Amino acid sequence: MIVALCLLALFLSSCQTPAPSSPGKGKKARRVVLLSLDGLAATRHRQLLEAQAYKDPEGLSSFSRYGFAPREAVPPNPTLTAVSHATIATAQLPQDHGIVANRFHLPVTPLGATVSGFDHPWQAESLWAAVRRQGGKVGVVTFPGCDGTTPERRADFFMVYVNQPASRPRWVELTAAGPGETLQLEVSLNLRGQEEKVSFPLVVQSPAAGGGAPQLLVGDGAQKQAVEVGQWFALRVKRPHPDGGEQTIGAWCLLVEIQLQPLRVVLYQGGFYAVEAQPRAFRELVEREAGFWPGPPDDRALEAGLRGERGLSLSQYGAQLARFSSFFTAATLAAVRHMDFDLLLTYQPVVDEAQHALLFTDPRQPGFSEGLSKTSGEFLDWTYQVADRAVGQLARALDLAQDALVVVSDHGIHPVWAQINLQALLEKEGLCGLRREGERESLSPDCRLWAVQGGGVAHLYANLAAPEPTGLAAGPAREKLLLLATEALARLEAAGDKALEAVAPREKAQTWGLAHPYSGDLVVFPKPGIGLGGRPGDPLLSAPPYAGMHGFLNHHPSMAAVFLARGAGVPQKAPARVPLTQVAPFVTELLGLSAPGQ
Template sequence: MGLRVPFSCSLASLKHFIPIVIVTFGLTFIFHSFAATPAVNKPHPKIVLISLDGATPPLLDRYFATGVLDKRKGLGFLQSQGLVAKQNQTITPSLTAPAHIAIGTGSTAARNDINANSFHLVASPFKQNISGFAAPIGGYSVGIDGPLDDHTQTAESLWIALRNNGKKVVAATFPGADGLDIKIPGLADSPIVQPASDRTVDYTVPFGAFGGVGARGFSFTAADFSDAASEIIQQLTTAGRSSFSPVKVTTLETIPASGSGSLTGGGGSYNLQVAAIDTSNDKAVNYDTLIIFDADRGIQPRASQPPATGSAYLKASDRTSSLFYFEGSTNKVGTSFYVTQLASDLSQVRLARYSANYIPRNQAVLADVDDANNNVGFWVPQPDFRIPERISSGFDDFPDLELEAIYQDQVRTFVDYQTRIALRAIARNSDADLVLTYIEQPDGSGHQFLITDPRQATDFRDPNSIANNQDREKIERYQKYLRSAYRAANTAVQQIIKAVGTNKRGRPNSNIIVVSDHGFAPFHTAVSLNNYLSSLGFDNTKVRAITSGPAVNIYINLQGREPDGTVSKAEYVTLQQQLVNALAKFTDTNPNYTAGSKSVAIFDKIYARPIPNDPSDRNFGLDTGEFIGQDSGDVFAIMRLGYNFDGTQTPVVQRLGDPASETPLLSVPNFYGAHGYDPELPEMSAIFYAAGPDIGTGTIKRVRNIDIAPTILRILGVQPAPTVEGDPVNLGRA
């Protein structure tokens, strides 16, 4: 747990610059005092907590040391004006949903009952899953010890205690604050097991949702285009546009009003077309701009009032996407378009439509959602791994560089959008006690571009592209993309610092705390656990594995627990031990991947749900432990570094040196970075930066993500809930 020694002396009364070094057990603080200055009168939040998903200390240290990141801005500024932790230990498992709920509750996954990004509630039918981002925080009664809605939670979001004590809380896309009523999936007439009131704060903007239409690539030649009709030319003129070559038009796609391929909460069908125009008055045919429009509405000028956008205008030389709002959509759905190739004679045209998205219009937070839509805009598409991995349709003939350009555009535009959501939340609530905000990068880029291991295939379709056959140019490109993601995230922090302002001593007016949820590590092998369990004869009606990254919850369909349970208690005991044994003996013997060892155990940690000595114990199948929560698997396990359940390709690409198989257990993955491993590993360390009126300066050896909530509560003078497991970080005084 680590020893927390209280800081016993105040520096506020010192009038001269005096460096002080205090060494405690496991903690080192270096503080500086400054002459007191008058407080700034401009309103600003007391605390702003920013989560940069997947940011890691080693990469940040390297980027600051090499000048990739400016030490005067963002995290560099916070480091110079406040505290930085050498290590911020995340939780088991080091996954996004569990780690963020741990940050928000001060409790581990086994206590807060959010044990993975996707898992099974044992009160659900056996085949049902739930998202870790929309599951009951702190658990619920499974109906054995009382009604489903009669339950004392084992963890509590910190905003509940704050609001109960009259504090004002704002959440801008922070996990767990979404205004949802949570029910049991698959259970008929399920009661609400966590009400929206527990997931709603004073200003709540939920994270966005998929709008029902996935990304798609389009390829055209000049033969696909025809001369535009006179009404389209008139629409173009009315929109204030002109072309120095004949306007050309082709059909893009039709998005139906209902059924497969339709928008979630759309406003009818959308007949999308693309017009090509020449804006260069050079007396030559030189098409340089594409306009995406709905044929039923015609070409529209750019709209200035969100969420409307008008038609999407794409100038090839701009190398940026253009937003497109689906007019009339009840969910306020939108997308973006990006042109990757536009030959001046239209002989080769490639463009991408990103996925459709919207902010969930949960009734409890509808006013805040509308505020975001009307002032910032609809939820813009986030970085989409399905495009560079060619999972989405239409991208097979796009060169790698074009797909990478698309992803980089999504990184830039989505971080900018999330930042503007946060700035809107702060502007609307400058008197907030706590602002919680979340930035998706650099996580997405870490998954996509982290090639640092010679065992990683730089061409995921070619198992030979490892070791000396790796593409060094591609590795360098990927390192550049990762640096760009960190710059984008750091810029977001800087913009928030600028919004709250600084005092005469140059420190932020608000206490700004920046953390990440986990670190990152490269992986080289995708693992099919279902193939492995099937090869050993496990019955998938009795045993089911749900994976998240390198972590897995394996459930046994226990009678009396799952509504459709079929496994007796006696068989449960046997199956659980068989599963533990099976995972323990799962090894990799391919010398191309075992780093000189004859055999490498694939699983690093294996935990079994405790079993009561008395089979008639009413808690049979419900007992918990340090790493097993109420809705964890009956066996929970984490793989060692280098292996990941995600990334299996269709069709499977077998690794170099593995025996041919129709159902391979191990294969070449189609992306490169992962998290979810043992949180004790240095690769999984998160970040911690803090500066502000209530924060000293210096270095902390180690904090934990479960310490963030009690630290915030202490600053605001609110007693933590009894369920909080973390300890306040000793911040000193500025």
């Protein structure tokens, strides 16, 4: 009887659902920090390694000495930020996680409607969800896909990327009768949909009798700061936050000019931003340790400055970029030092920001000159050194005898010399008409094929009756429609050469990892150097609005990313190529957990 009861108990216990594994069981690292350096290209990274240009001994050069350092990492197709980060965090290709571009169309939604690849839900489990499911604690200091909008897109504590400023950057001129008078800088802030006028008092102080430069006094009382021309200063206001605490909204501004008689002050007012993070204690920690969200470097102001118009110089743009990187680093260090976690994901966008604006290496690029190429190249090398310093600071904050640091990027970069608007081609071929609504042109309801394009990829969607609410043709017409479009695309040229590298229908896009219902009926990849973009009504061929771009097919060396690791449990290896699908399993193995989806 006793034996029978024991056997019954053993049988019942074997049928029960096993409890989630807890971090620590088979764990190789106490904590893992995963840092994504957006746009850090493997090709430039190798060049800087060979030139011994990285200065921080604990930075990007340390991985080849102490850890896991493949020659390059292979991103998914298309090589875009939203797509690659979904692959990094899920270990899946776009045909499995559903993010097929930075922007794409969903079936059974209106003609011309698109969604953001950064905001749309993933169809595969994320790294942070997998670790939390297995009992681990996860923090995020911004990472594409973790924005707090759903339970699947949350961590135990997290900061989100703030895209929209409360007030946009602008140039301001203030005048008064003479020095000593108080100038009022009026700013209109949009705080969660509510407009509020804020005034900042500014006073010009004349130079002393012994000489010197006039100064601008900013702030009140003990907080007053004396600023000279060419210096940056911060403007801040405090307002209640919905979480019950107080929030700082601030902007970094540049004093451009002071004229005394008559009094005239010229300022560059940066965008006003605030930190958004949860829970309240973490948000307040970030504000205390890193300050308010400073906003990204101002590409438009830099472009104006490079054209000789009123704008930012390269050094002023660099100050914005370094400040943005320092903010992310300080916020990450605050989490490392004060928060409890098994996995921390963090992100830095500054390399990608700079490369889009300043990658001038092809003489065919508009505005190219040898001087600009040299100056911008040196600036981009410096940007990689900024990333190097951030990695070094993070490495020193960790105990790499117990912790592990994993550094990845999502794609490389390629110089772009032309932009093709496929929507204009479809209009020219009679496949899609336009209608004018005031000053704006949009797709006509009789459009049969339309393009969602961006960078190195385009998705062309057929307006068919079966899946689309405004569809014009039955399913059998699709094959003929796609054939007409494919023939037109094959004839497309730029500077006397074929413009496109590859065109395939959705059902044949599995080779690229794009056989998903969200992909276009046709998927189009241009040759590197040619970007795809433009709005309805824009010309077929134009100068690109950026110097560098990605999204091109991942076999091109310029699109290669990085995947580096060092610390507890990390093998010392240097394989030639590793796909970014291996990042998430690599991280969970260090934590002694199963990979996402397993």
